[in-house]
Amino acid sequence: MRHVISLLIENESGALSRVSGLFSARGYNIESLTVAPTEDESMSRMTLVTSGSNEIIEQITKQLNKLVDVIKIIDLSEAPNIERELLLVKVRATGAAREEMKRMSDIFRARIIDVTDTSYVIELTGNDRKLDAFIAAIDPALLVETVRSGTCGIGRGERVLKL
Amino acid sequence: MVLTGAEILVRCLQEEKVNYVFGYPGGAVLFLYDALFQQDDIRHVLVRHEQAAVHAADGYARSSGQVGVALVTSGPGATNAVTGIATAYYDSVPLVVISGQVATAFIGQDAFQEVDTVGVTRPCVKHNFLVRDVNELAITLKKAFYLARTGRPGPVVVDIPKDVSNMACEFAYPKEISMRSYNPVMRGHQGQIKKAAQLLLSARRPMIYAGGGVILSNAADELTRFARLLNAPLTTTLMGLGGYPASDRQYLGMPGMHGTYEANMALHHSDVLLSIGTRFDDRVIGNVDHFAAEPRKIIHVDIDPASISKRVKVDIPIVGNVRDVLEQLLRQIEGGTQPDPAKTADWWADIEKWRAKKCLEYKLSETLIKPQFVIQKLWEITRGEAIVASDVGQHQMWAAQYYRFEKPRRWLNSGGLGTMGVGLPYAMGAQLANPKATVACITGEGSIQMNIQELSTCRQFRLPLKICLLNNRYLGMVRQWQQMFHGQRYSGSYMDSLPDFVKLAESYGHIGIRVEKPGDVEGALREAFTTHKNELVFLDFQIDRSENVYPMIPGGKGLTEMVLPVDEDLG
Numbered sequence: 001m002r003h004v005i006s007l008l009i010e011n012e013s014g015a016l017s018r019v020s021g022l023f024s025a026r027g028y029n030i031e032s033l034t035v036a037p038t039e040d041e042s043m044s045r046m047t048l049v050t051s052g053s054n055e056i057i058e059q060i061t062k063q064l065n066k067l068v069d070v071i072k073i074i075d076l077s078e079a080p081n082i083e084r085e086l087l088l089v090k091v092r093a094t095g096a097a098r099e100e101m102k103r104m105s106d107i108f109r110a111r112i113i114d115v116t117d118t119s120y121v122i123e124l125t126g127n128d129r130k131l132d133a134f135i136a137a138i139d140p141a142l143l144v145e146t147v148r149s150g151t152c153g154i155g156r157g158e159r160v161l162k163l
Numbered sequence: 164m165v166l167t168g169a170e171i172l173v174r175c176l177q178e179e180k181v182n183y184v185f186g187y188p189g190g191a192v193l194f195l196y197d198a199l200f201q202q203d204d205i206r207h208v209l210v211r212h213e214q215a216a217v218h219a220a221d222g223y224a225r226s227s228g229q230v231g232v233a234l235v236t237s238g239p240g241a242t243n244a245v246t247g248i249a250t251a252y253y254d255s256v257p258l259v260v261i262s263g264q265v266a267t268a269f270i271g272q273d274a275f276q277e278v279d280t281v282g283v284t285r286p287c288v289k290h291n292f293l294v295r296d297v298n299e300l301a302i303t304l305k306k307a308f309y310l311a312r313t314g315r316p317g318p319v320v321v322d323i324p325k326d327v328s329n330m331a332c333e334f335a336y337p338k339e340i341s342m343r344s345y346n347p348v349m350r351g352h353q354g355q356i357k358k359a360a361q362l363l364l365s366a367r368r369p370m371i372y373a374g375g376g377v378i379l380s381n382a383a384d385e386l387t388r389f390a391r392l393l394n395a396p397l398t399t400t401l402m403g404l405g406g407y408p409a410s411d412r413q414y415l416g417m418p419g420m421h422g423t424y425e426a427n428m429a430l431h432h433s434d435v436l437l438s439i440g441t442r443f444d445d446r447v448i449g450n451v452d453h454f455a456a457e458p459r460k461i462i463h464v465d466i467d468p469a470s471i472s473k474r475v476k477v478d479i480p481i482v483g484n485v486r487d488v489l490e491q492l493l494r495q496i497e498g499g500t501q502p503d504p505a506k507t508a509d510w511w512a513d514i515e516k517w518r519a520k521k522c523l524e525y526k527l528s529e530t531l532i533k534p535q536f537v538i539q540k541l542w543e544i545t546r547g548e549a550i551v552a553s554d555v556g557q558h559q560m561w562a563a564q565y566y567r568f569e570k571p572r573r574w575l576n577s578g579g580l581g582t583m584g585v586g587l588p589y590a591m592g593a594q595l596a597n598p599k600a601t602v603a604c605i606t607g608e609g610s611i612q613m614n615i616q617e618l619s620t621c622r623q624f625r626l627p628l629k630i631c632l633l634n635n636r637y638l639g640m641v642r643q644w645q646q647m648f649h650g651q652r653y654s655g656s657y658m659d660s661l662p663d664f665v666k667l668a669e670s671y672g673h674i675g676i677r678v679e680k681p682g683d684v685e686g687a688l689r690e691a692f693t694t695h696k697n698e699l700v701f702l703d704f705q706i707d708r709s710e711n712v713y714p715m716i717p718g719g720k721g722l723t724e725m726v727l728p729v730d731e732d733l734g
Binding site for chain 1: 281282285286289290293310342343344345467468469472473476
């Protein structure tokens with residue numbers, strides 16, 4: 001099963017490699033990983049998307065907790081949560097495609113954030129399935145380049161990951 | 164007080180009451196060595212290879228319970244140390260390894276003797292640090308010692324660039340340290356303790372399976388009291404030998420691949436299993452599905468939550484320090500209903516039946532020296548009181564089976580990583596930590612040659628070790644597997660062109676004795692341990708080449724599928 005794990009980690013050089021090294025050394029899946037400092041600059045918040053049986057997910061959270069730099073960890077998937085990912089996509093926008101791409105981005109509530117004579121850059125946020133759907137809806141011949149941020153997530157309501 | 168980085172290191176080591184640093188100098192640690200030279204509190208032990216520096220610090224730590232300290236230079240110094248670090252990591256031994264690094268301005272420039280030590284050691288340390296600022300040095304070292312000795316112990320590497328060791332700053336050693344990201348749990352959850360006690364009292368076939376955590380947390384006395392209170396049979400793993408007196412009636416020996424019949428059968432057939440400070444290693448429980456197929460309730464005590472339910476699903480997990488949890492369990496049971504001996508009478512009858520198989524019996528020979536016999540004689544002559552440092556292979560298993568340990572911290576071996584070459588440096592570290600103790604190194608001709616250069620260190624520091632080489636001119640454990648599972652094709656497992664170990668020992672300034680007949684074994688040992696008590700003696704026992712280690716659970720088989728010496732399958 002797919003799990004979204006969030007963690008607070010000391011903002012020190014090498015902290016990221018401790019996490020990624022753990023996943024490769026123990027053969028755990030890693031679908032995406034995002035990291036950035038929090039409002040308290042001594043800490044970073046990391047969101048990991050992984051998958052595995054309950055036993056494997058239990059081991060992953062325990063092994064992550066064992067890393068000396070990891071301060072706190074939460075498996076967001078255990079309770080209601082919100083996931084978002086950012087997609088930037090560059091598409092060809094000439095002739096009929098120019099109007100078509102505009103319409104498509106409106107349908108998905110995406111935004112066109114760069115315009116040239118021949119191309120658009122479209123920004124879209126949502127969960128990974130929405131982003132997949134958007135890419136699938138674009139004529140492959142028009143698709144020039146895509147970049148995705150990886151998932152970040154937060155618990156709903158009172159559920160917080162904080163010191 | 165303003166001090167240089169090198170002086171700060173020395174002051175920190177003094178504050179941590181470090182007596183010995185095992186090391187090897189080089190360019191990046193010249194300032195550190197200069198500071199060591201100008202003081203007398205800490206003795207530097209010059210080894211002959213960095214791997215041995217870390218192993219010796221490890222042997223010092225295992226035999227004393229103190230943090231071991233090694234010091235190596237950058238680049239090859241650090242990479243040579245990696246095997247030692249990984250060995251300590253696998254067996255949870257508290258070490259602080261200081262490595263020199265090229266100057267900060269050179270880092271990342273592919274400088275001479277540069278290696279990314281923090282990167283290279285990351286997967287085999289508890290934690291590591293690169294100190295980029297001399298102002299961070301004292302606090303980093305404080306953290307390193309704190310991390311190494313608390314929680315599940317382990318090695319911590321502190322990488323110090325050359326310029327940092329020469330820069331100066333105000334020095335103050337922090338008295339206390341706390342880290343928001345690191346808070347090991349010491350006491351077990353009281354609710355779990357209560358449940359565990361109830362379950363143990365309800366058991367008809369209770370069994371205690373104790374491991375290295377008992378040694379690491381100095382809990383041998385508590386374990387003994389608890390086992391006696393419960394009147395439960397007990398097995399200690401390879402890492403837990405000495406955690407319970409081997410001569411005791413309740414002791415069933417070691418479990419696992421080369422464990423005793425009674426220990427493995429009891430482990431398998433128990434209805435309530437208390438596993439404490441151990442981790443259901445593949446060499447202990449064999450085939451995990453075979454083990455899990457037999458219904459039993461498992462209580463698992465470990466300081467590392469990640470060790471619990473990793474390979475075997477448990478019913479009552481208890482995260483905590485082995486000693487604290489045992490004290491809690493003792494209080495819980497002592498204060499309540501007492502165990503009923505009648506409940507376990509049938510169980511003990513089963514155990515005595517298994518014990519009557521005498522699975523460790525072997526046939527003596529008139530002409531060939533049996534390795535088991537050498538170990539038994541060694542045990543007799545040292546009255547079971549020696550610190551025994553073993554290497555890795557058949558001799559290690561024979562030592563574990565036939566040297567019956569009564570007390571903790573007397574058995575030193577590489578259990579997890581299985582590192583050949585640890586024996587001699589372990590013995591060195593143990594002898595320095597325990598100057599009055601009798602220290603024996605049990606080794607093979609393969610293992611000893613992996614760190615043979617340390618005979619030179621032993622000479623320099625006058626270490627009166629007794630090296631017992633069980634020489635069968637084979638890499639015996641490899642040969643045994645090839646004999647059993649690879650059609651007797653002895654690929655790469657023979658040893659040609661061995662040195663004359665007697666002459667070799669002599670050339671290093673030690674005493675060498677070759678023993679070729681069973682009748683000479685005892686005399687040679689007596690000579691070594693009495694006549695040459697204060698000298699290093701290298702005993703080269705020419706043993707039966709074809710001897711194998713039994714009992715044995717073949718790879719992939721279950722605990723009840725042991726092969727005994729008579730090749731009788733008891734499945």
